[in-house]
Amino acid sequence: MKKKKSVIMVWLGVLLLCLGNMRPVLARNTLQIGIDQYEVTDEGKISVFVNKNEAEGFSPSKAESTLMIGKNTLQIEDIKTLQEMKEPVTYLCLVDISGSMTEEGIGETKDVLKQFVEAKAAEDNFCITTMGNDVTSSGFLSDSDKLTEVVDGIHRIGTEDTNLYYSITEALNVLKTDKAVHKKRCLVIFSDGEDDQKKGITHKEAEDAVKESHIPVFTVMLTGNKLKDAEESAKILGSFARNSAGGEHYAPPLEPGTSYEDICAGVNSRLRSSIVVSGRLEEIKEVGDDTVYIGVTLSDGTREASDGITVPAGTILEAIEALDEARKAADVKVTVVNEHNENEIKEETAPREEHPNRLPVIAGAAFALVLILALVVILLQKRGKEEDDGEQEEWEDFGGREVTEAALNVSYDSVTAAGGQGVTDKVQTAQKKGKDKVRITLFQIGPGETENYQLVVKDRVTIGRDKSCQLSLSNDTALSGRHCSILYRDGSVYVEDKGSTNGTFVNGVPIVGEYKVEMDDILLIGSSEYRITWE
Numbered sequence: 001m002k003k004k005k006s007v008i009m010v011w012l013g014v015l016l017l018c019l020g021n022m023r024p025v026l027a028r029n030t031l032q033i034g035i036d037q038y039e040v041t042d043e044g045k046i047s048v049f050v051n052k053n054e055a056e057g058f059s060p061s062k063a064e065s066t067l068m069i070g071k072n073t074l075q076i077e078d079i080k081t082l083q084e085m086k087e088p089v090t091y092l093c094l095v096d097i098s099g100s101m102t103e104e105g106i107g108e109t110k111d112v113l114k115q116f117v118e119a120k121a122a123e124d125n126f127c128i129t130t131m132g133n134d135v136t137s138s139g140f141l142s143d144s145d146k147l148t149e150v151v152d153g154i155h156r157i158g159t160e161d162t163n164l165y166y167s168i169t170e171a172l173n174v175l176k177t178d179k180a181v182h183k184k185r186c187l188v189i190f191s192d193g194e195d196d197q198k199k200g201i202t203h204k205e206a207e208d209a210v211k212e213s214h215i216p217v218f219t220v221m222l223t224g225n226k227l228k229d230a231e232e233s234a235k236i237l238g239s240f241a242r243n244s245a246g247g248e249h250y251a252p253p254l255e256p257g258t259s260y261e262d263i264c265a266g267v268n269s270r271l272r273s274s275i276v277v278s279g280r281l282e283e284i285k286e287v288g289d290d291t292v293y294i295g296v297t298l299s300d301g302t303r304e305a306s307d308g309i310t311v312p313a314g315t316i317l318e319a320i321e322a323l324d325e326a327r328k329a330a331d332v333k334v335t336v337v338n339e340h341n342e343n344e345i346k347e348e349t350a351p352r353e354e355h356p357n358r359l360p361v362i363a364g365a366a367f368a369l370v371l372i373l374a375l376v377v378i379l380l381q382k383r384g385k386e387e388d389d390g391e392q393e394e395w396e397d398f399g400g401r402e403v404t405e406a407a408l409n410v411s412y413d414s415v416t417a418a419g420g421q422g423v424t425d426k427v428q429t430a431q432k433k434g435k436d437k438v439r440i441t442l443f444q445i446g447p448g449e450t451e452n453y454q455l456v457v458k459d460r461v462t463i464g465r466d467k468s469c470q471l472s473l474s475n476d477t478a479l480s481g482r483h484c485s486i487l488y489r490d491g492s493v494y495v496e497d498k499g500s501t502n503g504t505f506v507n508g509v510p511i512v513g514e515y516k517v518e519m520d521d522i523l524l525i526g527s528s529e530y531r532i533t534w535e
Helices: 002-021 103-119 144-152 164-177 203-213 227-242 261-272 314-349 359-397 412-417 421-434
Strands: 033-040 045-052 066-069 072-074 076-081 089-096 125-131 135-141 184-191 217-221 248-250 275-280 291-299 304-312 438-445 452-457 460-464 484-489 492-497 504-506 514-516 522-525 528-534
Touching (some): 033 314, 066 275, 103 125, 103 144, 135 164, 164 203, 184 227, 184 261, 452 484, 492 528
Parallel strands (some): 217 248
Antiparallel strands (some): 033 045, 066 072, 125 135, 438 452, 438 528, 492 514, 522 528
């Protein structure tokens, strides 16, 4: 019995020793990825930007990973990090300056922002936006000296409240539409997590906007006045990071051992290690007419994670159609070359025969051809004279007046009443020809310098950043290569989104496919709004 108790005591001691040496976290965090956005090139290549919740320790393999477009699985051409591609990054930093903040919290924010400025790459740009009762923006800046000057100018305004949720939704809209924003973008929020506004945007609305944007959000908990609510506010603030595509939450006041100096390095490490997956669209056989699913699964053979988004199909469909046309043209060229080579081979291998003198036969055929051409010319001249005589009789029936272009624009009723049926036919023909196109004007709306664009639309006009578009706005980075089209059909004007990344909006509503517009409707295309009219 004593021996049995001794054995039990030994095992209990071993168990307690193991429990004492165990770390608080027993397993690694679950790997998560989130698709940010995608880009289609004129050469038929698609690149998908993917965020992940681990800065290090995960390197996906091409052989183990997959890229899906619709129901088609593409062979992955390349997997690179943002650092390897040397892509620039846009940072929008949202800073709480309201009365709930402390001077200590404002000082902490300035220190972190200056670290970001010191660590930035040459082409990276920042927009520093302060939020109290109002939202004030510095605009997008790349110059380090100007950015430092903006940071030094940040100060607490004790009489103002925090409009946090509204500020988050506005910042996301800027990141989605402003032409200065790079392909890789992020939102960094410095706040104590308090929203003092009793009206306006709710927490759920702001959270939904974060989820729908696919933009990584980083949240930094600052020292505030309301210490009793700090933990709850930190949870609310951190929810925006947790629900974003690849963001992270930092709370130094509540996490011993975490310093503000670690934040800049952590954010940059997460961004620079994000993934860009690329493949070729030649492999796609079929996608939907309106929308298409883009799915990515990344795996290193041990761990894997997946994400997918549904996007308008326009841009992808256009790229596939362009590849099909190029393939058909190449096939025709190869066929012609092959036939030419075969003919050359036949001519070289065919035995030469002795032919009689064909000069008299050729001369006779040429003489006969000349006679036939002469007869055709005579008949055409005679027919033209008869038609001219017939038209002259019609003009005389009309009253002997000369019919000018202005006369052709009179109404059908007035011409018919005058007894001129022949002229009525000509008026109808002229008016039909005038209806096959329309002159459209896009009046740009907004502060600063604006431009107006006049477009003559016969069938359709395409708008985008590509030089192949009839209206090419290459400086607007919020536009897709072929963003949208304006169509004229049966006397009506339509706008069609071509699967753009940021969408096309009519009177604030996103559209899918063709949408009939009315005179003076407001279009949001890329980063600009336009009022559309036509005549």
